[in-house]
Amino acid sequence: MRHTCDNESCCNPNHLLTGTYTENNYDAVIRGGIDHDFEPHQIRRIRQLNDRGTSCGEIASEYSTSAGHIRMICERKRYAWVD
Structure with missing residues (x-):
């Protein structure tokens, strides 16, 4: 599942999308949520x-x-x- 709010503990179904683990991490990187220290x-x-x-x-x-x-x-x- 992909988290649209970058809150790992969030379980609000309105904040979730179908997707892979990698897609979820990529989304968070693009939004500056995690792992943004390297290009x-x-x-x-x-x-x-x-x-x-x-x-x-x-x-x-x-x-x-x-x-x-x-x-x-x-x-x-x-x-x-x-x-």
Whole structure:
């Protein structure tokens, strides 16, 4: 389900639309609800660095975030909509 209000605990049926998890996250990003700290070109670069063997910790230092956040990006658990 897609949440039109970006409130994860909301259960108002008027705030829900049919859609995938990825579509829901994309909607929230576009509205500035979550994960708005990176641009798509940065996400691609982060994944590229990781694919080349750069550790999540090293990448995190470069982007001033946590290694866990970088790992989630590289595993496509965050920003899955960025190809």
